[in-house]
Amino acid sequence: GQNIDQPTEMTATEGAIVQINCTYQTSGFNGLFWYQQHAGEAPTFLSYNVLDGLEEKGRFSSFLSRSKGYSYLLLKELQMKDSASYLCAVMDSNYQLIWGAGTKLIIKP
Amino acid sequence: GAVVSQHPSRVICKSGTSVKIECRSLDFQATTMFWYRQFPKKSLMLMATSNEGSKATYEQGVEKDKFLINHASLTLSTLTVTSAHPEDSSFYICSARDQLAGDTGELFFGEGSRLTVL
Numbered sequence: 428g429q430n431i432d433q434p435t436e437m438t439a440t441e442g443a444i445v446q447i448n449c450t451y452q453t454s455g456f457n458g459l460f461w462y463q464q465h466a467g468e469a470p471t472f473l474s475y476n477v478l479d480g481l482e483e484k485g486r487f488s489s490f491l492s493r494s495k496g497y498s499y500l501l502l503k504e505l506q507m508k509d510s511a512s513y514l515c516a517v518m519d520s521n522y523q524l525i526w527g528a529g530t531k532l533i534i535k536p
Numbered sequence: 537g538a539v540v541s542q543h544p545s546r547v548i549c550k551s552g553t554s555v556k557i558e559c560r561s562l563d564f565q566a567t568t569m570f571w572y573r574q575f576p577k578k579s580l581m582l583m584a585t586s587n588e589g590s591k592a593t594y595e596q597g598v599e600k601d602k603f604l605i606n607h608a609s610l611t612l613s614t615l616t617v618t619s620a621h622p623e624d625s626s627f628y629i630c631s632a633r634d635q636l637a638g639d640t641g642e643l644f645f646g647e648g649s650r651l652t653v654l
Contacts, residue, residue, distance in 0.1 A: 457639070460643070467627075467648075467650070468647070468648065469542075469629050469645040469646055469647050469648040470580070470629075470645050471645070472642050472643070472644070475642065514579065514580070518639075522639035523582075524570075524582070524643065526579045526580045526581075526582075527579060528578065528579040529579050
């Protein structure tokens, strides 16, 4: 079967760095997405990785290792507004998105 | 950037009535749109893939007659929850991809619609 695993919840301190991991097993691979979702709102796009390596975009970076079926989202200089759920999603060989359950990130002052 | 507009954002209805939710791509054309349902503290659950000009493709376990999907144009898809019951109360979200971006293009989400059935 196909599955995406990510931690249910993480806590970090304002100004610090946090890494959210995602491991996956899917039928084929056409890229991995990270989305941010605030409570009661729809997800917003953060990053897309299809090749191995690190993609940096401001305070957020995303890493992919296809051989290990592994990705992480790195958030630097955490701000209170970063408190949200972070969804990992993998596009399989049929170009269907398989979603993880999301990681709820709690930022403390 | 591309915008997907979803309406209404919140709707409360009585049990047994039908509710229509609209999903529009505002500045791009979308051959395909996706409808999701999200339960509290749960991930997105794909309900169906809406295809312009043809029948929607429903995921296993999703009742076609219960959740009617119409994709009449390249910018509009509608989801109608028929004979709604309290268990249909949920957060419904649509998404769309610019047809020019191909299958791996960014997926844009609507704002979501919170349905409460009394």
